[in-house]
Amino acid sequence: DTAVSQTPKYLVTQMGNDKSIKCEQNLGHDTMYWYKQDSKKFLKIMFSYNNKELIINETVPNRFSPKSPDKAHLNLHINSLELGDSAVYFCASSGRLAGADTQYFGPGTRLTVL
């Protein structure tokens, strides 16, 4: 069973379009995250949600809007897509391990904006 799953795996779209990426975790974790990995493999946090509440918002353009309908799901909607949004987007969820949150990642969504 996949612990953290994302759909779609690949997304190719035109500039200016609006698209959504979905994430689900079956680990029973309370906290979920969105990360962006650029072409140089640098992984940077975008958002975190804890029990459907936004906790971390890392200076991401407001074209990006996360939504958490319940604690097992965290979706990412992107408006007016730009070329620079092309990247791999990873969802993660975290559980406690010896006092700290340890994050488990999904397989990623490779977004290409043309």
Place this chain on the structure above:
Amino acid sequence: QKEVEQDPGPLSVPEGAIVSLNCTYSNSAFQYFMWYRQYSRKGPELLMYTYSSGNKEDGRFTAQVDKSSKYISLFIRDSQPSDSATYLCAMSAGITGGGNKLTFGTGTQLKVEL
């Protein structure tokens, strides 16, 4: 200056070699240190987790943390071709309740050759 510095490689070693991967960091608040392995076109997977200073061993992998030098290492013994991947260090101050922000290094690409 980035909070976490990691040599991107690529690092190429023969099968059976001992591999040493390292990261330096500048934020004294970091207490939790992780190593993630990322295969091509896959999500990062948690490999090792260490709290504060010291060593931790798991099979062929050993993680070391030296907080006084702000330096962490991952050693891989008897390296195998299946270890070929990008290795990302990550660290956090360990704030819980959804506010645990992992800061990643840029990753070191490792290739183990037959």
